[in-house]
Amino acid sequence: MTTTRGPTPELTLHHFPGACSQVCVFALEHAGLPYQLRLVDLASGEQSQPAYGAISPLGKVPALIVDGEVLTENAAIQTYIAALRPQAGLFPEPRSPLEAARLQAGLSFCGGALHPTVRGLANPQRITDGDPEGVRRKSAELAAKSFKVADQRLAKSGWWLDTFSVVDVYLNWAVSVARNAGFDFSGYARLEGLQARLSELPAFRRMLEIEEQSRATLAQQRAARAKVAP
Ligand SMILES: N[C@@H](CCC(=O)N[C@@H](CS)C(=O)NCC(=O)O)C(=O)O
Numbered sequence: 001m002t003t004t005r006g007p008t009p010e011l012t013l014h015h016f017p018g019a020c021s022q023v024c025v026f027a028l029e030h031a032g033l034p035y036q037l038r039l040v041d042l043a044s045g046e047q048s049q050p051a052y053g054a055i056s057p058l059g060k061v062p063a064l065i066v067d068g069e070v071l072t073e074n075a076a077i078q079t080y081i082a083a084l085r086p087q088a089g090l091f092p093e094p095r096s097p098l099e100a101a102r103l104q105a106g107l108s109f110c111g112g113a114l115h116p117t118v119r120g121l122a123n124p125q126r127i128t129d130g131d132p133e134g135v136r137r138k139s140a141e142l143a144a145k146s147f148k149v150a151d152q153r154l155a156k157s158g159w160w161l162d163t164f165s166v167v168d169v170y171l172n173w174a175v176s177v178a179r180n181a182g183f184d185f186s187g188y189a190r191l192e193g194l195q196a197r198l199s200e201l202p203a204f205r206r207m208l209e210i211e212e213q214s215r216a217t218l219a220q221q222r223a224a225r226a227k228v229a230p
Helices: 022-031 074-084 097-122 132-153 166-180 194-198 202-228
Strands: 011-015 036-039 063-066 069-072
Touching (some): 011 022, 022 166, 036 202, 069 074, 074 097, 074 166, 097 132, 097 166, 132 166, 166 194
Antiparallel strands (some): 063 069
């Protein structure tokens, strides 16, 4: 049983299934924190509506509401959740400033290097006014380089660090987006097996279930809107 350092804040996570906000869903589940999930239908453009713009001016998920205050940026949200429940082991306790910086390096690698690259693979048309194929090709090259680094990194322990951390879930999200966009992981054995290893964690399985439920909820909401539309 884990405990918080202080009173548990009221938490609401803005999420879209399949988006990088799934890492925050995992973190909240793994930490055992109570929270509300608020779905933002990115596929229907809800992120561009003024109501969501008031929460996330860039129209992005994740956004976490903490006692009425907005926190954006995935790496910051994961770091915050880990700090609320240090005993949950989202990050191993750093034994030196260098180890603490390496945790941040893992999050920055996923958010700063991998995320834009897999976005270029999955949605190249959103990055250029020109030929999306050029963006896709270049993103595939960059992805090959970054995923090679990640795969080598996993060689020692099977995880990004010496032991499991939330960085592995963030990495796995990028792998899943790239795979869905057609990137071939057959030359990346450790990344290929990452989801199976993560699936041994109950919070990871719960996150996948929440993704399924969220997809079903959004489908129902869209069907209901289509019915009332003239
Ligand atoms: N820098 C942000 C990026 C978040 C981001 O790009 N989220 C995507 C989903 S994976 C999004 O909300 N996209 C909506 C859009 O661009 O319209 C973070 O790390 O939290």
